[in-house]
Amino acid sequence: MSFSGEVKKELAKRMNPARHCQIAELAALMNFCGAYGRSGGESGGKAGYTLGFQTENEAVARKGFTLLKKTYNIDTDRILDEEELQGLFTKLGSPEEPVSPLLIKNSCCRRAFLRGAFLAIGSMSNPTKAYHLEFDCTDERKAWQLQEAIRSFEIESKIILRKKYHVVYLKEGSGIVNLLSVCEAPVSLMNLENMRILKEMRGAVNRRVNCEAANIAKTVTAAARQVEDIEFLRIHYGFQNLPEPLRRMAEIRLEYPDAPLKELGERFDPPLGKSGVNHRLRRLSELAEKARL
Numbered sequence: 001m002s003f004s005g006e007v008k009k010e011l012a013k014r015m016n017p018a019r020h021c022q023i024a025e026l027a028a029l030m031n032f033c034g035a036y037g038r039s040g041g042e043s044g045g046k047a048g049y050t051l052g053f054q055t056e057n058e059a060v061a062r063k064g065f066t067l068l069k070k071t072y073n074i075d076t077d078r079i080l081d082e083e084e085l086q087g088l089f090t091k092l093g094s095p096e097e098p099v100s101p102l103l104i105k106n107s108c109c110r111r112a113f114l115r116g117a118f119l120a121i122g123s124m125s126n127p128t129k130a131y132h133l134e135f136d137c138t139d140e141r142k143a144w145q146l147q148e149a150i151r152s153f154e155i156e157s158k159i160i161l162r163k164k165y166h167v168v169y170l171k172e173g174s175g176i177v178n179l180l181s182v183c184e185a186p187v188s189l190m191n192l193e194n195m196r197i198l199k200e201m202r203g204a205v206n207r208r209v210n211c212e213a214a215n216i217a218k219t220v221t222a223a224a225r226q227v228e229d230i231e232f233l234r235i236h237y238g239f240q241n242l243p244e245p246l247r248r249m250a251e252i253r254l255e256y257p258d259a260p261l262k263e264l265g266e267r268f269d270p271p272l273g274k275s276g277v278n279h280r281l282r283r284l285s286e287l288a289e290k291a292r293l
Contacts, residue, residue: 004124005057007180007188011115012059014184016108019071024109026067027092027099028116029053029060031142034095039079048079051088053120060119098145110149115183117146124176127195133176134169136162143168153182219260226281227257229288237291246287249280 001009016022035052051074053064068074072088080088093100104113117135125132137143143159143166150157150168155178157170170176173196180189230250233239239247252267261281265272272280 003126003188003191004122006191007124007185008057008119008122009059010185010188011119011183012057012063014115015066016112018108020103020106021109021112022067022071023092024099024103025112025116026064026071027103028113029064029067029120030092031095031099032117032120032137033060034064036085036095048081049085050079055120057119063119096139098139098141104149107152110152111182111184114146114149114179117149118183127173127176127192128199131173131176132169132171133179134167136165136167138165140166142166150179153178155179155182220258223253223257223259226253226285229285230254232288233284233291237287242284242287246280246284249277250284253281253284 016025030051030053033054035054037050037052039048039050051068053061055061065076068076072091074080074088089095093103099113104110121135121137123134123136135143135146137146140159146168147157147159150170155170155175156172157168157175160167160169170179173192177189177192177196180192230253233242233250239250242250248268249264252264256264256267261274261277265274265277
């Protein structure tokens with residue numbers, strides 16, 4: 001199961017004991033993925049309307065029907081007449097409009113609303129690859145309402161238009177962690193945090209390895225150039241023409257072509273510091289450049 005599926009599985013099991021929060025979550029489910037069908041009364045059956053949820057996730061559909069039963073005593077196989085359907089719309093709001101602000105005026109109800117919204121239209125990428133959580137809204141006003149609900153918990157999100165959807169999305173790992181906390185998904189939150197820590201550690205190690213590799217490559221390149229300059233001086237200038245400190249430096253570098261500056265300095269008596277070694281090697285390179293002219 002994908003990480004997004006695991007989050008929905010956990011959220012679908014979360015049942016808030018407060019009825020007003022149950023209604024807020026149900027309102028989100030009905031508003032974002034509710035399905036209303038007309039029953040024509042075939043074979044002598046009762047004519048009316050059926051309710052359902054347009055989702056491929058069975059846990060989400062079960063959560064919706066459970067909330068319908070708990071809040072309004074509506075069974076899965078019950079046929080509603082037009083008056084009952086309109087009464088439900090009056091309580092939960094029309095599916096064509098954003099959810100009534102009265103249903104989500106309390107912080108606890110906004111948590112439930114966001115939980116229902118994620119169950120209905122939310123998705124999340126695998127955190128080991130990228131941090132991305134989004135809600136795909138078919139109505140721009142609903143996207144604004146979602147963004148405002150998220151912002152009420154001091155979490156920043158953005159909206160983009162993608163084909164026919166107004167997508168509310170988060171791309172910061174910390175923001176996604178906070179939203180999972182708001183929606184009350186502690187297990188998914190801890191799993192995400194563990195993945196974040198591991199990912200950040202790997203990133204830090206990779207950066208350090210790359211930095212050290214770059215430094216090694218730089219050192220090797222510099223050493224090779226130094227040896228080349230010294231060999232040129234020996235052939236075209238002569239070590240006997242070099243001042244004693246530079247001659248000794250040239251001999252040690254040729255003897256230890258791969259040694260770092262610190263090790264080269266330790267070959268002198270008395271030992272020479274890195275800056276002293278670097279200064280003498282630079283002088284040798286400058287002499288080689290002049291000799292090449």
